[in-house]
Amino acid sequence: MTPAPVCSRCGAQRVDDSPTGEALAWVREQERGRERWLCPDCARAHVRDIEAKLPTEYW
Numbered sequence: 001m002t003p004a005p006v007c008s009r010c011g012a013q014r015v016d017d018s019p020t021g022e023a024l025a026w027v028r029e030q031e032r033g034r035e036r037w038l039c040p041d042c043a044r045a046h047v048r049d050i051e052a053k054l055p056t057e058y059w
């Protein structure tokens with residue numbers, strides 16, 4: 001079992017058995033070989049930053 005992904009920004013935990021299919025909307029990023037997750041809300045809020053490849057420290 002892998003631990004449940006946690007949003008790297010707000011700390012929300014992903015719930016894999018969500019009936020809304022919300023878990024599928026999570027965004028996985030690879031940064032310097034490390035895996036990072038963003039919950040749907042944070043992903044939406046920062047989609048521009050993600051697309052611009054800004055470092056997360058800039059948020």
Ligand SMILES: [Zn+2]
Nearest residue numbers: 007010039042
């Ligand atoms: Zn979040």
